[in-house]
Amino acid sequence: RDHLVRLVLFGQQGPIEAAGQRYDGAMPGSPHLTDEEVAAVLNHVTRAWGNEARLPAGAAPFTADEVAAARRTPLSPREVNARRN
Numbered sequence: 214r215d216h217l218v219r220l221v222l223f224g225q226q227g228p229i230e231a232a233g234q235r236y237d238g239a240m241p242g243s244p245h246l247t248d249e250e251v252a253a254v255l256n257h258v259t260r261a262w263g264n265e266a267r268l269p270a271g272a273a274p275f276t277a278d279e280v281a282a283a284r285r286t287p288l289s290p291r292e293v294n295a296r297r298n
Contacts, residue, residue, distance in 0.1 A: 214275075215283065215296075215298060216293070216297050217275075217294065218251065218255065218275065218279060218280055219237050219240065219283055219288060219293045219296065220240070220242075221251050221254060221255060222242050222244055222245070222246075222251060222273070222280070222283060222284055223242040223244065223287065223288045223289070223292075223293050224237070224239065224240045224241045224242030224243075224249040224290040224293065225240045225290050225291075225293045225294045225297075226238070226239040226240070226290035226291050226293075226294055227255055227291055227294035227295070228294075229294065229297070231271075236244065239290060241290075242290065242293075244247075244284075246281040247256060247277075248278075248281045248284065248291070249277045251275075251277075251280045252275040252276055252279065252280050253276070256274050256275050259272075259275075262295045270285055282288035
């Protein structure tokens with residue numbers, strides 16, 4: 214959950230593996246979005262296209278306060294990748 218917030222805010226750079234495929238690129242962050250906009254994007258993505266079924270039971274929606282807290286500790290895209298959980 215924390216990673217998703219940091220991913221949208223600060224981007225990510227470095228190697229990852231998804232569905233058995235290795236990627237090593239860069240994704241830019243979107244620090245220009247407001248805290249409310251970041252929360253709205255994350256709520257949409259995590260609940261659209263059948264993704265809601267993959268959320269833990271009782272998962273709370275993302276909030277602007279949660280995004281604001283993450284924004285107070287800026288990270289580089291490489292640091293976001295290193296903190297991935």
